[in-house]
Amino acid sequence: MAERTAAERVALARHPDRPGTPEFIGTLFTDFFEQRGDRLCGDDRAILGGAALFHGRPVTVLGTRKGRAIEERVACRFGMPSPEGYRKVQRLVRQAEKFRRPVIAFVDTAGAYPGREAEEHGQGEAIASTLALMSGLTVPVVSVFTGEGGSGGALALGVANRVLMLENAVYSVLSPEGFAAILWKDAARAEEACEVMKLTAADLLELKAADEVLPEPPGGAHTDPAALMATVDAALVRSLAALSRTAPAALAAQRYRRFRALGAAAVRKERA
Amino acid sequence: MSGILARRRQKLLALKALRTAPAPAETETCPACGAGLPRREWVRSLSVCPRCGFHRPVGAYYRLSMVLDRGTFRELDAELCSADPLDFPGYRDKLAQARRRTGMGEGVVTALGRIGGRRAAVGALESGFFMGSMSAALGEKVTRLVERAEKDRLPLILFSASGGARMQEGILSLMQMAKTAAAVERFSRKGGLYISVLTHPTTGGVTASFASLGDILLAEPGALIGFAGPRVIEQTIGEKLPEGFQRAEYLLEHGFLDAVVPRAQLRETLIRLLALHGKGAASHG
Ligand SMILES: [Zn+2]
Numbered sequence: 035m036a037e038r039t040a041a042e043r044v045a046l047a048r049h050p051d052r053p054g055t056p057e058f059i060g061t062l063f064t065d066f067f068e069q070r071g072d073r074l075c076g077d078d079r080a081i082l083g084g085a086a087l088f089h090g091r092p093v094t095v096l097g098t099r100k101g102r103a104i105e106e107r108v109a110c111r112f113g114m115p116s117p118e119g120y121r122k123v124q125r126l127v128r129q130a131e132k133f134r135r136p137v138i139a140f141v142d143t144a145g146a147y148p149g150r151e152a153e154e155h156g157q158g159e160a161i162a163s164t165l166a167l168m169s170g171l172t173v174p175v176v177s178v179f180t181g182e183g184g185s186g187g188a189l190a191l192g193v194a195n196r197v198l199m200l201e202n203a204v205y206s207v208l209s210p211e212g213f214a215a216i217l218w219k220d221a222a223r224a225e226e227a228c229e230v231m232k233l234t235a236a237d238l239l240e241l242k243a244a245d246e247v248l249p250e251p252p253g254g255a256h257t258d259p260a261a262l263m264a265t266v267d268a269a270l271v272r273s274l275a276a277l278s279r280t281a282p283a284a285l286a287a288q289r290y291r292r293f294r295a296l297g298a299a300a301v302r303k304e305r306a
Numbered sequence: 307m308s309g310i311l312a313r314r315r316q317k318l319l320a321l322k323a324l325r326t327a328p329a330p331a332e333t334e335t336c337p338a339c340g341a342g343l344p345r346r347e348w349v350r351s352l353s354v355c356p357r358c359g360f361h362r363p364v365g366a367y368y369r370l371s372m373v374l375d376r377g378t379f380r381e382l383d384a385e386l387c388s389a390d391p392l393d394f395p396g397y398r399d400k401l402a403q404a405r406r407r408t409g410m411g412e413g414v415v416t417a418l419g420r421i422g423g424r425r426a427a428v429g430a431l432e433s434g435f436f437m438g439s440m441s442a443a444l445g446e447k448v449t450r451l452v453e454r455a456e457k458d459r460l461p462l463i464l465f466s467a468s469g470g471a472r473m474q475e476g477i478l479s480l481m482q483m484a485k486t487a488a489a490v491e492r493f494s495r496k497g498g499l500y501i502s503v504l505t506h507p508t509t510g511g512v513t514a515s516f517a518s519l520g521d522i523l524l525a526e527p528g529a530l531i532g533f534a535g536p537r538v539i540e541q542t543i544g545e546k547l548p549e550g551f552q553r554a555e556y557l558l559e560h561g562f563l564d565a566v567v568p569r570a571q572l573r574e575t576l577i578r579l580l581a582l583h584g585k586g587a588a589s590h591g
Contacts, residue, residue, distance in 0.1 A: 146514075148534030148542045153552060156562050158513035158533035162487055166519055169488035170495065185471075186483055186514040186533070193484050207471045207480040207511075212538075217473050232392050232476050241391075243477045290488050294449065296481040297442030300391030304411060 038202070040228040043235075044210060046202040047181045051256040053263075054113075055082050055097030055140040058180065061263045062270070063088055063095055069126060075155075078119030080110045080147070083126045088138065089271065094130035096123060097140030097180075098191065113182075114147035117160035120190055124167050127175075136174040136274055139191040144209055146187030161186045168193035169293065170286050174277035176270060179203045179235075179244070180255070195280075195289050196273045197243065199235040200262075201250040205243065206233035242296060246273075312377025319379040322409065323368035336360055352569045361526045361569055363506055365408075366415040366432035369465050373573045374428065378420040383450055387411035388443040388475070397474040404435050412443040413468075416451040418460070422577030427455035430465040431512070437469030440511045444472070445482025448516060452489040461499040461580055462490075466517040470510020470535075483515035490519045499583045501576065504531045504554070504563075522579060523563045524572075525554035531562075 038046075046052070059066050063086035071077040083096025100113030130137045146157055168175065168190070177194035183205030192205075199205065206213070210227040214220055217227075238244035248265050251258035277285065333342045338360035352372060353362040364372075370379060387405070390397050405411065413435035417428050429451050431438035438444075448464070455462040472479040490500060502520025504513075506529035514533050525531060532552040540547060550556045554566045567575050 146533065148538045150539060150543055150545075150547060150551070153532050153534065153539065154560050156518075156560070158531075159518040159562055161514035161533065162483075162516070162518040165484050165487035165515060166491035166494075169484065170491050185480065186511055189480055189484055193488070205477060207473065207476050213473060230392075230394065238477060241477060243481055290492065293481060293484045293488055296485060297391070297445060297475075297478045300389050300442030300475060300478050301386055301446045302389040303385040304387050 040204075040231070040234050041210075041225040043202045044182075044204050044228050044233070046254040047204045049254060049256050052142075052181050053255055053259050054142055054180070055099050057259065058097070058140050058178070058263070058266065059086065059095055061259075062267050063093070066095070070122075072118045072121035073125055074118070074121055076116075076118035078116045078122060079106075080113055080115040080143070081119035081122050083122065085129075085135070088136075088274070092133070092135050093138055094126050094135045095138045095140075096126055096191070098143040098188075100142060111147045111149075113143045114145060115143065115187060116147050116149070116152045117155040117157050120146075120160035120164045123191065124164055127168060127171060131171055131173050134173060136176070136277070137171065137194075138270060139175070139177045139194065141177055141179045141183050141188050141191045142181035142203075143184055143188050144182050145184035146190075161190045164190040165193055169289060171289070172282035172286050174274060174280070174285055175289065176273045176277070178248075178266060178270070179205050182209075184209055193289065193293065195277050195285060195292070196245045198246045198248055198266075198269055198273065199238060199244045200248050200255060200266075201235055202254055203235055204233040205235075205238050206231050315379050316377040319367060319371050319374075323365060323371045337362070354569050359527060359568075361506060361528055363433045363467060365434060366410070366430035366465075369430040369505075370415060370417060370419070370428060372569070373421055373463075373576055374417075374419040375421060375423065380418045382416045382418065382454065383447050384415075385411060386443050386447055388441045388472075390474070391442060391478050392474065392476050394474040394476075400436075400474075408432060408435050410435055412441060412447060413438045414444045414447050416447050418454070418458075421463070421573065421580060424577075424580045425458075425460050426463055426580070427451050427458070427460045428463045431467045433467040433469075433507075436472060438467045438512070439469050439472040440479050440482045440515075441472040441475050442478045442482060445479075445485050448482075448486050449489045452486070452493050452516075456493045456496055456498055459498070461501065461583065462493065463501045463503065463576060464516065464520075465503045465505055466508045466512050467505045468508055468510065468512035468517070470512065480511065483511045486516040487519060490516050494519070494521070499580075501579055503567075503572070505529050507531070509533065509535055518562075524565055524567050524575065525557065525563050526572075527554055527566055527568055529554040531557055
């Protein structure tokens with residue numbers, strides 16, 4: 035079978051029938067209790083999260099939600115979280131730490147919502163403080179990139195001990211359209227951008243931004259959801275088993291080292 | 307410290323500050339009000355327009371020379387620069403150009419120095435170098451500065467100015483947000499004082515990481531500060547943004563800054579803040 039191009043993978047990652055966070059939570063977890071609200075001013079529907087059981091063990095599970103029907107998609111801002119969403123994430127992971135529950139995050143977002151209110155409510159601060167908080171958590175954190183992973187809005191849910199990516203998921207500093215628009219002043223060159231951006235799961239694995247690539251059914255995740263769920267389930271069991279043996283302080287230290295090392299090879303020394 | 311050494315350091319910093327300053331001209335026009343003013347007047351006013359108060363962006367070395375005690379600047383990691391990790395078409399040439407133009411290795415200057423006699427770890431982003439965008443080298447230099455501040459128990463002061471991500475470094479640019487935020491978080495948990503000064507413009511990944519994580523957040527008047535750029539927002543919501551949107555004063559009103567501080571008062575404000583944190587600012591751990 036011919037290798038897919040990066041642009042083909044972007045299309046698969048955005049496929050409307052691709053399983054999203056609600057499907058992963060509904061299939062892989064039991065007794066999910068959704069926890070809504072940031073306890074400050076709102077509830078962002080673009081973030082779905084709460085407590086649940088994973089193979090009988092209490093966990094905190096959360097993720098971005100794109101929505102299915104058009105009303106739901108609009109309510110979820112097509113999966114782009116607002117500051118209220120990131121602050122809900124913070125509330126949930128603090129609880130996870132309090133009750134010593136591992137955190138499992140599913141990421142599928144084009145990025146944080148670029149809106150007027152989002153800025154007025156401190157989108158930058160919300161993402162920054164989520165990154166900071168996640169970096170120091172003393173419980174295991176596993177993030178699964180299931181579709182689109184766009185910019186800081188995705189990274190906020192990706193400061194994990196282990197980052198897993200589905201085979202056709204993508205993860206990048208910006209959408210290919212935005213990238214082409216900024217760098218070449220031409221959003222129509224998005225397909226070309228896909229190829230130079232190094233945004234596929236295989237690229238991310240090589241750059242060490244991802245730790246493991248999970249194979250999808252031949253036609254993509256949406257063509258055989260049951261097979262996909264079994265793969266993700268097994269990978270989560272494996273990851274959590276390894277992390278459960280790590281001491282709390284060592285979990286934070288390992289996460290720090292993981293991100294501390296990123297980009298080390300991208301730096302050289304030269305006298306200016 | 308010997309007086310000769312201090313004088314030499316001061317001279318070096320002044321030279322570097324000149325190198326990154328815009329080309330000298332007899333008169334320079336204020337981009338905000340259009341007033342043409344003699345160059346020496348701009349210098350005297352720290353590049354703030356005496357007519358309208360517009361704060362012109364300044365280079366990183368010049369920025370540090372404005373706040374540090376004379377002769378105390380000791381640069382760190384000056385030799386660190388980007389290695390074009392993705393082998394991105396055309397990037398190497400652009401980097402070489404930026405280096406030649408600014409005389410800098412990367413878009414941030416980090417240093418140890420003294421402010422009002424107190425030792426501090428300081429850094430300033432350079433908007434003239436790829437718009438201060440976040441590269442792996444920039445993230446590395448910031449992270450090393452934070453770790454140095456933690457190790458030496460120094461207060462940390464960072465001046466941000468950034469257009470966001472370094473597109474040519476893709477995901478590695480993005481990862482610097484997590485890396486720098488994690489370093490600041492560690493520093494903070496050990497009790498370190500971090501003063502973040504947001505200058506025009508600070509957007510994207512820098513806003514959404516270390517720049518927003520200060521114990522104290524200051525900004526210069528009129529500075530544009532945000533996560534998404536105003537044009538992207540206007541395209542998304544399909545309406546014009548209000549006057550002053552994402553400006554320092556607007557952020558102050560919305561609760562995201564401690565204070566807006568004119569450039570001429572910045573040094574004395576920092577001295578006051580360092581004193582207010584007393585020993586705590588320098589003896590955490
Ligand atoms: Zn003016």
